[in-house]
């Protein structure tokens with residue numbers, strides 16, 4: 001993120017209430033993760049210790065320190081989705097994308113395929129529980145997902161059976 | 163902004179009514195998050211193409227969600243002089259047929275869910291649509307709706323949530339005007355006290371009392387906050403309240419701020435709800451343009467502003483002290499109370515602060531409009547009013563259900579929800595999210611209120627009701643919640659951080675078929691200790707799923723352990 005964009009973002013927060021989370025959230029939304037140089041710039045501009053910012057980014061699960069792939073797939077692991085088969089959906093996605101279950105360094109589940117095209121993550125609940133199980137891809141929600149419907153959905157994002 | 167224009171409610175009301183009942187047909191597509199995801203977006207775009215091509219003989223607009231999520235996408239048709247007709251399971255391919263029918267003064271009967279000849283918006287406004295279409299069932303005869311009582315969701319699925327005029331047309335902001343121009347702040351607090359309203363965020367604390375305490379706290383700088391973190395997985399009523407009727411929340415906060423004496427209100431909204439954020443931002447901007455937020459509201463000396471703060475995905479931040487830390491830009495770790503939020507030194511930036519849940523705020527306008535006594539007659543003596551529940555999981559009719567408090571689980575799960583999905587047998591429900599418990603079907607005559615849910619080992623929480631059927635393994639459910647709570651524990655206190663971890667290890671062991679009877683006793687002991695010694699509600703309540711499944715489904719544990 002360049003300095004001017006960051007200044008723009010910062011200028012939109014005229015109140016200290018919710019400022020840090022708001023700015024970090026916008027960085028995350030724009031970049032797909034929170035790059036270290038953005039954190040360093042932010043630390044200097046707001047006169048907030050880098051360690052404090054780092055603490056926030058690792059505490060809150062919305063932020064990620066690692067770049068993500070071209071498409072981010074998030075599986076809801078909320079209760080409604082759990083009782084309606086989220087575990088099977090996650091397993092099927094891992095298999096289709098050829099990735100193995102592994103936790104990242106900051107303890108969050110986020111795995112990117114080797115070709116960098118897909119990142120697989122999990123979430124707590126999208127509040128779309130009526131259509132459980134739910135998967136979100138690049139901000140689009142898909143409901144009533146089953147291992148059988150997944151290949152068709154992934155196909156919209158350039159995935160092909162290998 | 164100085165001397166903001168006095169809100170011209172009558173003009174807006176007239177404009178809103180012309181939009182709700184235009185002199186030409188109106189088509190409104192249900193576009194809350196789930197409706198849109200189920201294809202409502204495509205349906206809307208298709209309507210745009212087809213109607214656009216034929217001129218402006220039909221008004222196309224959006225509406226929120228009426229709660230019958232299984233039947234999405236839904237489309238409302240209003241033909242002048244005719245009842246409002248709700249179409250269900252509409253596909254983009256149906257749109258041409260719908261438009262052709264509407265242009266001929268008809269509706270496609272086979273897509274119709276129900277008709278609404280008139281709708282009571284509860285705040286004194288009833289919109290009369292008209293008669294006819296007798297072959298289509300009436301709204302109140304649809305089983306999903308007939309046991310419900312809409313108070314908080316009275317406008318959801320009827321008005322366009324992106325248009326303040328429509329909210330005003332159905333009685334909106336009249337209560338705020340009454341409160342600010344005709345009532346003393348103390349009288350507003352007294353009215354809320356009289357209503358018996360209890361906080362909808364989980365614990366059921368009396369709202370009027372919390373307001374009075376904050377009002378009386380010393381200092382003239384105070385805050386009010388709306389808790390829109392909606393952390394319980396499986397609960398999504400707050401999302402719909404914000405997406406389908408954002409002005410109701412804003413109006414409730416205006417009234418609360420006036421009563422408490424706050425000039426700034428914050429809405430702590432989870433980042434997972436982008437549409438709710440957008441709609442609230444828009445609603446706040448509209449309210450400001452109309453002079454309903456800003457300086458000298460209704461020409462009085464009262465100034466008030468609302469700001470949205472987005473959360474960042476930490477369950478514990480729904481807890482009051484962690485939420486404050488989070489808004490202040492710190493990691494959301496709870497601290498022991500007192501000081502409470504309402505105390506000086508305990509709230510946001512150390513100022514006395516009143517925190518209420520979205521649905522609590524949404525109840526306020528109707529209480530002021532119709533009176534606390536009116537409200538207190540709904541529900542039961544100590545549990546007044548209605549509550550919105552999200553009925554999800556393995557239930558046939560999934561959706562958002564609003565019923566008077568004290569309604570039994572039987573009514574909710576069987577009469578409204580029609581029992582298990584795909585004809586399977588319902589075994590239990592889980593209420594209250596990770597802090598709640600599992601209630602077996604034999605206890606479904608339990609009235610759903612704060613005390614009775616506690617009595618059976620669960621809690622109200624924010625109103626999620628997740629249905630489990632014969633195929634659900636209850637030990638797996640206990641493990642699921644403990645895994646959740648372990649992941650969300652902030653790590654500050656030992657009982658929660660370590661106790662939950664060991665509970666999880668035990669449950670994993672039992673699930674793997676390696677547990678013993680002794681492990682079951684240890685589980686109970688651990689749960690008891692965590693409950694009694696944790697610092698905040700997260701830890702104190704996290705054992706509930708274990709304790710209730712041990713109490714009610716011990717045989718499922720028994721089947722897994724070595725003899």
Ligand SMILES: Cc1cc2nc3c(=O)[nH]c(=O)nc-3n(C[C@H](O)[C@H](O)[C@H](O)COP(=O)(O)O)c2cc1C
Nearest residue numbers: 361362363389392393480481482518519522699700
């Ligand atoms: C771990 C934890 C999570 C919570 N999450 C929420 C939440 O997501 N939404 C909410 O309104 N209240 C939540 N609460 C309850 C709040 O702390 C607080 O009691 C409530 O917002 C007060 O509002 P009310 O009086 O209107 O219910 C949570 C409490 C705990 C202990």
Ligand code: FES
Nearest residue numbers: 076078081126129
């Ligand atoms: S539980 Fe998955 S969307 Fe709510």
